[in-house]
Amino acid sequence: xxxxxxxxxxxGEAGQGIESSATGFAKAIAHAGLHIFDLRDYxxxxxxxxxxxxxxxxxxxxxxxxxxxxxxxxxTEEAVRRHYPQIPAGGxxxxxxxxxxxxxxxxxxxxxxxxxxxxxxxxxxxxxxxxAVMMNTAATAAAAGVxxxxxxxxxxxxxxxxxxxxxxxxxxxxxxxxxxxxxALEHYAAGFDHTIEPIPGAPSxxxxxGNEAFAFGAVAGGCRFAAGYPMTPGxxxxxxxxGHANQYGLVVKHTEDEIAAICMAVGAGHVGARALVPTSGxxxxxxxxxxxxxxxxETPVVIYNAQRPGPSTGxxxxxxxxxxxxxxxxxxxxxLRVVLAPGTHEEAFEAGWRSFNLAETxxxxxxxxxxxxxxxxxxxxxxxxxxxxxxKVERGKLLSPAELDALEGEYYRYAITEDGVSPRAVPGHPKxxxxxxxxxxxxxxxxxxxxxxxxxxxxxxxxxLETARQSMRPPKRYGPAEAPVMLVGWGSTVMPAxxxxxxxxxxxxxxxxxxxxxxxxxxxxxxxxxLGEARVTIAVENNALGQMARLIRQETGIRLEHFIxxxxxxxxxxxxxxxxxxxxxxx
Amino acid sequence: MPSMKDLQGRDRPTWCPGCGDHxxxxxxxxxxxxxxIEPHQLLIVTGxxxxxxxxxxxxxxGLHTLHGRDIPIATGAKLANxxxxxxxxxxxxxxxxxxxxxxxxxxxxNINITSVxxxxxxxGLTKGQYSPTSETGTVTKTxxxxxxxxxxxxxxxALALIAGATFVARGFAKDxxxxxxxxxxxxxxxxxxxxxVLQPCVTFNRVNTYDWYSERVYKVxxxxxxxxxxxxxxALEKAQEWGDRIPIxxxxxxxxxxxxxxxxxxxxxxxxxLGVHRDTAELERLKxxxx
Numbered sequence: 035x036x037x038x039x040x041x042x043x044x045x046g047e048a049g050q051g052i053e054s055s056a057t058g059f060a061k062a063i064a065h066a067g068l069h070i071f072d073l074r075d076y077x078x079x080x081x082x083x084x085x086x087x088x089x090x091x092x093x094x095x096x097x098x099x100x101x102x103x104x105x106x107x108x109x110t111e112e113a114v115r116r117h118y119p120q121i122p123a124g125g126x127x128x129x130x131x132x133x134x135x136x137x138x139x140x141x142x143x144x145x146x147x148x149x150x151x152x153x154x155x156x157x158x159x160x161x162x163x164x165x166a167v168m169m170n171t172a173a174t175a176a177a178a179g180v181x182x183x184x185x186x187x188x189x190x191x192x193x194x195x196x197x198x199x200x201x202x203x204x205x206x207x208x209x210x211x212x213x214x215x216x217x218a219l220e221h222y223a224a225g226f227d228h229t230i231e232p233i234p235g236a237p238s239x240x241x242x243x244g245n246e247a248f249a250f251g252a253v254a255g256g257c258r259f260a261a262g263y264p265m266t267p268g269x270x271x272x273x274x275x276x277g278h279a280n281q282y283g284l285v286v287k288h289t290e291d292e293i294a295a296i297c298m299a300v301g302a303g304h305v306g307a308r309a310l311v312p313t314s315g316x317x318x319x320x321x322x323x324x325x326x327x328x329x330x331x332e333t334p335v336v337i338y339n340a341q342r343p344g345p346s347t348g349x350x351x352x353x354x355x356x357x358x359x360x361x362x363x364x365x366x367x368x369x370l371r372v373v374l375a376p377g378t379h380e381e382a383f384e385a386g387w388r389s390f391n392l393a394e395t396x397x398x399x400x401x402x403x404x405x406x407x408x409x410x411x412x413x414x415x416x417x418x419x420x421x422x423x424x425x426k427v428e429r430g431k432l433l434s435p436a437e438l439d440a441l442e443g444e445y446y447r448y449a450i451t452e453d454g455v456s457p458r459a460v461p462g463h464p465k466x467x468x469x470x471x472x473x474x475x476x477x478x479x480x481x482x483x484x485x486x487x488x489x490x491x492x493x494x495x496x497x498x499l500e501t502a503r504q505s506m507r508p509p510k511r512y513g514p515a516e517a518p519v520m521l522v523g524w525g526s527t528v529m530p531a532x533x534x535x536x537x538x539x540x541x542x543x544x545x546x547x548x549x550x551x552x553x554x555x556x557x558x559x560x561x562x563x564x565l566g567e568a569r570v571t572i573a574v575e576n577n578a579l580g581q582m583a584r585l586i587r588q589e590t591g592i593r594l595e596h597f598i599x600x601x602x603x604x605x606x607x608x609x610x611x612x613x614x615x616x617x618x619x620x621x
Numbered sequence: 622m623p624s625m626k627d628l629q630g631r632d633r634p635t636w637c638p639g640c641g642d643h644x645x646x647x648x649x650x651x652x653x654x655x656x657x658i659e660p661h662q663l664l665i666v667t668g669x670x671x672x673x674x675x676x677x678x679x680x681x682x683g684l685h686t687l688h689g690r691d692i693p694i695a696t697g698a699k700l701a702n703x704x705x706x707x708x709x710x711x712x713x714x715x716x717x718x719x720x721x722x723x724x725x726x727x728x729x730x731n732i733n734i735t736s737v738x739x740x741x742x743x744x745g746l747t748k749g750q751y752s753p754t755s756e757t758g759t760v761t762k763t764x765x766x767x768x769x770x771x772x773x774x775x776x777x778x779a780l781a782l783i784a785g786a787t788f789v790a791r792g793f794a795k796d797x798x799x800x801x802x803x804x805x806x807x808x809x810x811x812x813x814x815x816x817x818v819l820q821p822c823v824t825f826n827r828v829n830t831y832d833w834y835s836e837r838v839y840k841v842x843x844x845x846x847x848x849x850x851x852x853x854x855x856a857l858e859k860a861q862e863w864g865d866r867i868p869i870x871x872x873x874x875x876x877x878x879x880x881x882x883x884x885x886x887x888x889x890x891x892x893x894x895l896g897v898h899r900d901t902a903e904l905e906r907l908k909x910x911x912x
Contacts, residue, residue, distance in 0.1 A: 240911035250911075254904050256897025259701055280885045282903070283895050285700045290726045294693035297686075297723075301666065301697025304684055305705065307892040309697065327687050390897070417912070422904050427897050460893065461682040461698075462705060464661040469676045469683035472669075480632060481677055481685070 038068055038093040040228040041100055042177055043117055045086035046109025048079055055170035056087030057412075058195050059177070060241060062187040063091050064414050067236025072243075072412040073099040073605070078266070078350040084112050091230060097378065097413070098530040101609045104228050105180060107173050111135045114143070123147030124227055128176055128218070130155040130169065151180060151222045153214060163210035175211035179218030183230040188215065240415045244408035244526070245270040247379040247420065248338060251386015252310050253282055254425045257336075259302040259309040261287040261295040263317060266350050267409040268340040271312035292317035296324040296337065303328070303335045304470055306432075306460035308390045312338040315357045316347065318401075322364045325399050329369030331470045332448070332456070332495070334393035338402045340409040341525075343603050352603035353406040355525050355576040359585065361401045362554050370498045372400040372505075373554035377528035379413050381551055383420045387427075395430035396502045397458055403553070405576065407605035408526035431457045438463045447479045450490055454497030499555050506552040508560030513539060513546030519615060520568030522594055524550040524582050526605065527574050533608035538615055545615055550582065562590040572596040572618055574611060622657045625650055627680060634678040641794030641820030641831075642672045645739055648792070649710070650679055651801035656808060658706055663808075666695035668711035668720065671746045672739035672820070675710050689719025692727050695734050702893045703733065703881045706808055712820075713740040717753040717775045724777075728784035728813050730880040735807040735814040738777065739794070741822035742829050749825035759828075778860035781815040782853070782873060788814035789856060789873040793838050794821065795831050803871060812879050819867070834867065841870040850874045 044056045053074070060072045071090040077083035088099050103120040106113065108129040118127065118139070123146060129135075131152035143150065153176045159168040171192065178188050188211055196204045223229075242250075249271045252260075262272040276286040285302075289295040292313055299309035311321065318339045328335050339361065343354035361373050372392045376385040385402045393400040438445070438459055447468040449456045456477075459466030469479045474491060476482040482491075512528075513535045523531055528549040538544045548564050550557075565571060565586070571594040573583035578601040583594045598614035600606055628650040636642045653663065660681045667673035669688035676683025682705075686694050691709040699707040709716075716724055716738045724736065743761070744750040750763040751770045754777070758769040781789050788810045792800035800818060807814035819834050841848040841859060848870070849855060856873035881887060886895075 238912050240908060242911040246911065250907060253907065254899055256899060258892040258895060258897070259697065261697065278907070282899075282907075283886045283892075285884055285886055285892060287697075287700065289693070290722055293690065294696075294723055294726070297690045297693035298697030298700065300686075301684075301694035301699075302701035302892070303697075304694075305664070305698045305702040305893055307701035308897055309701070323687055324690065327690075331684070331686075417908050420908065422901055422908075425899075425904075429897065460702075461664045462661060462702065462893075464659065467660045467680060467682055469685055471685050472687060473685060478631070481674065 036228050037231055038091065040091055040104040040181070041102060042089045042091070042105045042107065043086055043103040043120070044107045044173070045084065045113030045117055047082050048077060048085050049081040050109050051167065051170040052085055052087060052109065055174050056089060058191045059174040060089050060412065062191040063183065063230060064239055064241045065190065066183070066187050066230070067233030068093060068230065069095050070241055070412065070414045071096045071099050074410045076351050084110070084116060086113065086117070093233065096533070098533045098608050101607045105177055107177055109173065111139070115139050118143050118146065118148060121146065121148045124149070126151050126180065126222070126226055128153060128173065128180060132156055149225065151218065153217055155214060158213045158217070159210055162213050163206045168207055168210045171207045171210050172214035175215040176218035179215040180222050180226050181228055181230045182219065182223050184232060185212065185215050187232070237416060240417060241412050242379065242415065243410055243412040244379055244382045244404055245340065245410070246274060247382040248376070248386045248402065248404060249274040250420065251383035253278065254422060255387025255390045256308045256427055257284065257310050257390060258307040259285050259299060260312065261289050261298040262312045263289055263292045263295050265314045265317045267342060267406045268312040268314045268317065268338060270409070271338060292320040293324065296321040296335065299335045300324055300328050300333050304331070304333045304460070310336045310338060312340070314340050314342050315344050318357070318364070325371065326365030326367055326369070327472045328399040329365065329371060330472050332397040333470065334397055336389045336393050336400045336402065338404060340404040340406060342406050343601070349603040351406070353576055353605040354601060354603065355405055355581070357403060358524070358553065358581040361403055369495055370396060370398045370502055371554065372396065372398065372502055373403060374400065375403040375525040375551055375553050377408065377525050377549055377551060379415055380419050382408060387425050391426065391428040392502070392505060394432060395428055395505070396498050397430065397455060398498065403525060405526050431455050433457050433459045433466070435463055438465045441465050446477050448475060448477045448491060448494070450477050450494050453501040454494050455501060503555035503557070506555055506557045508557050509564060510549040510551065511546060511564060512549065514543035515546065517543040517546045518569040519545040519572060519619070520548055520565065520570065521545055521572050521574050521611070521615070522548045522550070522582065522586070523574040524553060527576060530606040530608045531574060531611055534611035534615070537608060537612050556585065556589040558589040561586060562592060565590070565592050570595060570618065572598055572615065574598045574606065574614070576600050576606065623653055623659055625654060628653060628660065630677060630679040632677055635674065636671055637824050639823040640671070641741060641822065642675065642739055644794030644797045644800065645672065645710070645737065645818055645820060646675055646678055648797040648800035648804055649675065649737070651797060652804035652808065655801060656805040658808065663706040663708060664698055666691045666698060666707065666709050668715035670712035670715050672710060672712045673715065689715050690723070691715065692720055692723040692736060696727060696732050699732055699734050700881065700892070702891045703887060704891050707734045708808065709734065709736045711738060713738060713742060713754045714744045714752045717777050721753070721775070724815070725780060725784040728781050728786035728815065731785065731787055731812040731877055733811055733813070733879040733881060735804065735816065737804060737816045737818060739820040740817050741820045741826055743822050743826040745822050745825055776861055776863070777815065777817050778872060779857060782857050782860055786815050787812035787875050787877050788871070789860065790814070790871045791817045791819065791869045793819045793834060793869050795835065806871065810874060812877055819869070837865060837867045838869050839866060841868045841872060
């Protein structure tokens with residue numbers, strides 16, 4: 035009997051409470067010591083449409099969802115129609131017994147050997163709980179019953195989630211959950227193959243998404259100021275920071291627009307606070323002029339762009355990696371910006387604090403490119419996975435008040451240096467009175483139009499490009515070194531890619547994965563070296579034009595031979611990558 | 622206390638001889654002298670335009686930024702270090718055109734910064750196009766005859782009042798002492814202050830000249846019967862008075878908690894003072910929230 039290896043899918047309309055039920059359900063299973071990968075798919079609307087949460091449960095750590103669904107909790111007919119093709123024979127659809135579904139769909143379900151598990155969800159919710167809204171509680175409890183997952187974990191989560199709303203609410207939900215659980219257990223558990231069994235002695239784990247990991251990392255790295263304008267999928271970072279601002283000593287500002295957001299952050303960065311701007315591509319587009327100002331005035335600021343498909347409003351709640359080359363060249367003129375592309379929750383946390391070190395060390399904007407898949411997917415992590423002992427604070431050539439006190443002679447903000455980085459003072463010290471300049475200027479910060487000044491200062495700023503390259507990490511390489519195929523990707527693609535490697539390499543070493551996290555200044559030598567050892571190269575990118583492949587060609591002269599592309603607004607699944615690799619190999 | 626000499630910049634202004642910006646520069650320096658503000662205690666954030674080069678021509682912390690964006694940049698600076706005096710200095714095109722929404726939001730926030738707007742009713746640095754405060758009918762290269770400027774001019778002081786500014790004033794560049802007094806009071810005021818400055822452009826605006834303004838301006842506090850700057854209705858009336866008579870002085874000043882007053886994180890220390898180091902135990906606690 036398959037134990038502790040299955041996927042639930044909760045599907046229904048927006049407004050039915052799927053999102054919070056799924057979160058509670060995933061947490062309950064995580065508390066039982068199991069690993070979770072929780073993928074979210076939702077539409078840009080408040081009510082209606084079709085949303086779902088796909089929760090993969092495993093005894094082993096997992097880094098991605100899988101296409102196969104074992105238990106579908108269908109709150110609507112549409113959920114059945116869309117998702118039954120993902121269910122293998124023996125899998126089950128759990129639904130309210132009164133939910134109307136077309137005969138043709140049920141016939142198709144029957145033909146695939148999928149089981150139907152009707153449960154009186156509405157009846158239980160209304161008659162025992164007194165409100166139809168408790169159908170969600172009933173549905174997740176029934177899913178637990180079907181898989182024989184001990185009720186105590188469901189009970190614990192209900193107590194935590196509804197505790198704030200009073201004992202009556204807790205008690206009503208518990209009664210509903212109990213009735214639905216018992217109904218499913220008694221009627222269906224015996225006939226269903228998959229079970230979830232708690233793992234005794236498992237450590238307590240975190241369950242968090244990439245946005246939360248990044249925001250936590252930013253706080254760990256001394257972020258004190260954040261400004262943003264709500265935009266999916268970046269705004270949860272703003273919300274999370276706002277919710278923690280008073281306790282952790284931050285000022286978080288929801289601004290009138292994204293231009294104001296980055297401007298406030300640049301102002302805060304100029305006077306010495308670590309400042310963050312969470313956004314998505316559309317917001318980042320508005321910020322471009324101020325990005326250039328930060329580059330010219332040499333002001334540290336961190337921009338977190340959780341990418342979504344564009345152009346324009348595009349697909350607001352979906353996945354794409356389409357902003358890579360835009361990030362590298364956004365703004366008029368030439369200047370250093372550092373671009374990081376974390377791919378996992380651990381890397382998102384690390385980018386959270388590391389980005390501020392890079393911004394202050396090189397006195398320039400740092401762009402962290404996340405994406406919808408990483409931003410919104412939750413994963414279980416051991417607490418040590420977000421390594422607080424690794425967090426370092428590096429402020430580069432920032433002069434302390436004591437150093438300024440001891441300063442002999444004049445302070446020059448844009449002093450010409452060999453590495454391009456000038457000693458930085460923040461306003462407030464009598465020995466460091468200066469003007470930060472957005473016009474071209476001389477080493478003192480005086481507006482300057484002479485050829486010598488322009489050349490000296492532009493060259494100084496651009497020397498930081500080579501200096502910063504030394505801080506860029508080489509790509510990470512996964513899989514057996516002797517595998518002939520090298521997949522090349524960046525950002526969150528690593529998560530399904532790692533699972534794809536397990537499938538591809540099950541019989542013999544077939545594929546390895548080159549994961550580029552530090553995008554700019556490009557670690558060209560390390561990438562070229564890795565690619566030089568590969569027999570077949572395949573770019574894997576959530577975009578149509580192969581932006582990383584183009585960047586690699588630009589920076590190393592190496593042309594990746596093949597391209598597994600996806601620009602349908604949905605993330606890669608491991609299976610999709612596997613199919614892509616096999617197509618290349620069998621072509 | 623700084624002297625006028627202490628505030629002398631490295632470079633001489635590049636403004637046209639007779640430009641109203643010279644008067645504004647003098648007034649800013651005088652305000653610092655009169656109110657005992659040292660150069661390192663003040664940050665002047667400016668946008669883009671002739672007048673936005675002001676910090677280059679005196680000795681003070683400056684940040685010369687982008688067209689229209691000085692107010693949000695100043696807001697961020699203030700929120701990060703509210704122990705600095707923070708002021709913006711920019712023109713009418715910058716502040717009432719590109720940056721108008723930022724002005725209104727700063728006013729309703731009551732962030733404790735002072736905005737000095739050099740209002741010459743024309744674009745100087747780009748050579749003579751009409752501005753948001755140009756009178757209807759003004760003929761320029763971008764508002765050619767016969768119609769000239771078609772829009773109604775922006776009435777900045779009325780807008781600031783409606784948006785919730787707690788200090789609304791107007792000065793005249795020809796009278797730097799009077800303007801300096803307003804600027805000083807605005808810097809001492811706790812909350813958002815807008816000072817619109819009548820600042821003649823001697824090159825591109827041949828209508829709104831020193832003489833044109835001199836014939837029309839009067840000081841509100843000198844009007845018969847006196848003037849109560851806490852009277853919102855009176856202020857709104859004065860803010861819309863334009864034409865034969867133009868009021869200058871502090872039209873409105875009231876007390877209201879500033880934006881910073883509402884932020885628990887910075888009641889004791891500024892964000893800059895709080896620094897960048899986090900306590901590991903505090904972060905371990907945060908981790909448990911995800912469990």
